[in-house]
Amino acid sequence: MQIELKIAMNQHLFIKDPEGSELGRKILFHAVEMIQLNGFEDFTFKKLAKNIGTTEAGIYRYFENKHRLLTYLTAWYWSWLEYQIHIQTKNIKDPKSKLKIVIMILMMKSTSEAQSLHINEQKLHQIIITEGAKAYLTHHVSEDNKIKLFKPYKDLCASISNIILENNKNYTYPKSLASTIIENSHLQVFFNQNLPSLTDYSSKKNDKEIISFLEHLVFSCLKIS
Amino acid sequence: MQIELKIAMNQHLFIKDPEGSELGRKILFHAVEMIQLNGFEDFTFKKLAKNIGTTEAGIYRYFENKHRLLTYLTAWYWSWLEYQIHIQTKNIKDPKSKLKIVIMILMMKSTSEAQSLHINEQKLHQIIITEGAKAYLTHHVSEDNKIKLFKPYKDLCASISNIILENNKNYTYPKSLASTIIENSHLQVFFNQNLPSLTDYSSKKNDKEIISFLEHLVFSCLKIS
DNA sequence: CAATACGGATAGTATTACTATCACAGATAA
DNA sequence: TTATCTGTGATAGTAATACTATCCGTATTG
Numbered sequence A, B: 001m002q003i004e005l006k007i008a009m010n011q012h013l014f015i016k017d018p019e020g021s022e023l024g025r026k027i028l029f030h031a032v033e034m035i036q037l038n039g040f041e042d043f044t045f046k047k048l049a050k051n052i053g054t055t056e057a058g059i060y061r062y063f064e065n066k067h068r069l070l071t072y073l074t075a076w077y078w079s080w081l082e083y084q085i086h087i088q089t090k091n092i093k094d095p096k097s098k099l100k101i102v103i104m105i106l107m108m109k110s111t112s113e114a115q116s117l118h119i120n121e122q123k124l125h126q127i128i129i130t131e132g133a134k135a136y137l138t139h140h141v142s143e144d145n146k147i148k149l150f151k152p153y154k155d156l157c158a159s160i161s162n163i164i165l166e167n168n169k170n171y172t173y174p175k176s177l178a179s180t181i182i183e184n185s186h187l188q189v190f191f192n193q194n195l196p197s198l199t200d201y202s203s204k205k206n207d208k209e210i211i212s213f214l215e216h217l218v219f220s221c222l223k224i225s
Numbered sequence C: 001c002a003a004t005a006c007g008g009a010t011a012g013t014a015t016t017a018c019t020a021t022c023a024c025a026g027a028t029a030a
Numbered sequence D: 001t002t003a004t005c006t007g008t009g010a011t012a013g014t015a016a017t018a019c020t021a022t023c024c025g026t027a028t029t030g
Helices: A022-038 A045-052 A056-060 A066-089 A095-106 A121-135 A141-146 A151-167 A174-194 A208-221 B022-038 B045-052 B056-060 B066-089 B095-106 B121-135 B141-146 B151-167 B174-194 B208-221
Strands: none
Touching: A022 A045, A022 A066, A022 A121, A045 A056, A066 A095, A066 A121, A066 A151, A095 A151, A095 A174, A095 A208, A121 A174, A141 B174, A151 A174, A174 A208, A174 B141, A174 B174, A174 B208, A208 B174, A208 B208, B022 B045, B022 B066, B022 B121, B045 B056, B066 B095, B066 B121, B066 B151, B095 B151, B095 B174, B095 B208, B121 B174, B151 B174, B174 B208
């Protein structure tokens, strides 16, 4: 059984809904391929158009500019993560197990059967590791925030925050700890792959130690052994 | 007494040493002003040249491109931080106090008397919060790493890592924890200023709670009460 | 049948990110 | 003293980027 997944996206993230047409879906698919392969700076709408077989103007009918497309992809990713957390923890009683599942999902070691057809989640995860922070590290973050572009991130953070509080209802900084483990789960992978002397992991391929580090960090903060 | 501070920079960070000439120092000074004011994306060599009263070609004699200039500024910042940690902890015996000083320095709440004449450390700190990660979050991070552009970051991380081990010599991930608190000290400030619902702080202006969060995190990991 | 949506094709502009060349003034070295 | 080197200014030019605009055909729908 293949369950298709459709995530509702904020209207301001696009001009025309890319999931609603063939060309739109091609844009998403090829954008993910290209950004993952050569990075966001090298990525241009002209190259994307050429890859798809359409024109630059064709892409601009869907997205205002490439930064908005990146914001779209990150928003999609946050929503997808929150959905994963929701379905994979809903039948779990033990709060500690829930938190471990959250970390596994953040590290992409656990995916439910539901898949998106035109967005490759593994490749998108790789994009988020390197480019995700660029979606909000801008001079226009406040305007973007006003039109709710980062709502999926906040919702994800709130979900994880609640699971943190289930583990220790007296913990003072549940949201800060949530944003810390979200960002740090990406950063530690990036460092392990590219600047390993900023970490202590013995293997570049295996993420077990990163997971162990993150679990230790979270459970230490929450005083759970 | 004014103590001037001169930081030795990797030769690959520039074409001509900007600290060695009047124009070079103007480039650094105005680059910091401009990037802090309007962000790195808006910053161009043409605008910088106009602000200084020189030409675009004049800037290119000092830096290959604007990304390399950003890398220069971040490298300078890491070196400066490590120096601050060195002098401000050298007479401290208690490892826990040392670690608290490290956190204060990362949060720019503690500066020694030595100052740089043409680089404003407070403004540079603001730049690092928003733009610092962009220095390494690139497709060419490995090549940049090969020519040692990130050595100051690694040295800083190693210094903090050693102080962590002084607190708990059995802790398994001292460098990972060091890179975590470095990056997170910036991120939590950014979130507090721009996306506060990702945090739990009550004041946008006061960093006390961020410091308290970071201290709790570190000392929990190290099992120190 | 008319209206509208979708997308292909072409053109054009301002800005960005450089590269190259020439000229000149002041310091230094032979 | 003359030659040279260094630092900077001035000007020009190019390829690519990041858009914007217009036109036009085709498919869908009401």
